[in-house]
Structure formats: C-alpha cells, structure tokens
Amino acid sequence: VWDISLTCGRLVKQWYQRRVRGNKGRYPVKIQPPVGELLVPQVLVESEFDELRSKLSGMHETSGECDSGGKSASEISQLVSSRISSSLCFCGNANSLKFGSKTVSTEKMLLVSLDVGEGGKVKVIVNSEAVVLGSMILKDLVKGIGK
Numbered sequence: 001v002w003d004i005s006l007t008c009g010r011l012v013k014q015w016y017q018r019r020v021r022g023n024k025g026r027y028p029v030k031i032q033p034p035v036g037e038l039l040v041p042q043v044l045v046e047s048e049f050d051e052l053r054s055k056l057s058g059m060h061e062t063s064g065e066c067d068s069g070g071k072s073a074s075e076i077s078q079l080v081s082s083r084i085s086s087s088l089c090f091c092g093n094a095n096s097l098k099f100g101s102k103t104v105s106t107e108k109m110l111l112v113s114l115d116v117g118e119g120g121k122v123k124v125i126v127n128s129e130a131v132v133l134g135s136m137i138l139k140d141l142v143k144g145i146g147k
Contacts, residue, residue: 037133039110041087042100049089049098053111056127062138066146068120073097076114076122079144084137086112103130110137114145 044052068076077088077097086099097114111127124141128134 037130038104039085039101040104041085042102042109043087044089044098044100046089046091046098049100049111052100052109053113053127056109056111056129060129060131060134061125061127062131062135063123063125064138064142065121065123066142068116068122069146070120071145073116076116076145080112080114080141083140083144084110084112086110103133106130108133110134112137112141 071079073094080086080097080099081088084099084101086101089098089100091098095116097116099112099114101110101112102108103110108129109127110130110133113125113127115123115125117123122145124138124145126134126138126141128137
C-alpha cells in the first residue's frame with residue numbers, strides 16, 4: 001500500500017493519469033476525486049466570502065445539520081480541508097468556519113460555511129453554481145463530521 005500526496009497548484013488538470021515509480025518498477029495510477037470534480041483552494045477574506053455567498057443563495061444553496069461527535073472547531077476544520085481542497089477564510093466569529101474553493105474545469109466557486117451551535121450541533125451550508133456538486137459535498141461533509 002502506497003500513500004501518495006500530490007500538490008500541483010495550477011497543474012491540477014494533469015493529475016488525471018500518471019505513472020508512479022517505485023523500487024520495483026513503474027505503475028500506472030489514475031487519480032479520480034470522489035465527487036467527480038477537482039477543486040483548488042480559493043483564498044478569500046470574510047467580506048469577499050459574504051459577498052459571493054449572497055450571490056449564490058437560493059437554488060445555489062444547500063444546507064444540512066449534524067452532530068459534531070465531540071469534535072473541536074480545529075478538528076472539524078481539518079476534516080473539511082481533508083475532504084475538499086479548500087482555504088479557510090478568517091472569520092471574526094469563533095463558532096463559524098468558512099471555506100472557499102473553485103472548480104478546476106469551469107472555475108465555479110464553492111463556498112462552505114459551518115456554524116457550531118449549542119450542544120455540538122453543526123449547521124453546514126454549501127453555496128455553489130454547480131448545484132449537483134454542492135449537494136454531493138454537503139452529503140460528504142455531514143457524513144464525515146457526524147462520524
């Protein structure tokens with residue numbers, strides 16, 4: 001079993017198929033994201049995030065709620081970053097986490113907001129022009145946080 005970690009920045013479009021060289025030869029590797037779309041982190045300040053989110057409300061917004069399972073905000077932040085390639089936005093509210101990403105192929109924004117409430121309840125809100133992608137990301141995050 002090999003653990004492969006890739007960081008390619010703008011070269012993400014070249015991730016689809018590669019050859020990996022090991023001590024016993026070269027092996028073809030196909031990397032396929034679980035939701036069918038590659039994402040790159042998008043660095044945003046809170047005001048930019050809020051402006052983009054207001055433009056992507058209505059049918060471009062999906063939300064869900066789950067229990068944090070005793071996870072801290074830091075653990076939840078790490079979990080989100082491991083599930084989707086995103087950049088954490090600075091937020092003035094300690095109980096709120098905001099993440100920004102952009103799809104590689106179409107450069108559509110994907111915004112994720114998490115509000116940790118009383119009793120460990122976490123409200124997850126995903127805003128994206130790619131409605132199907134947004135709902136798939138929401139399901140994945142709610143499932144991951146709730147474990």
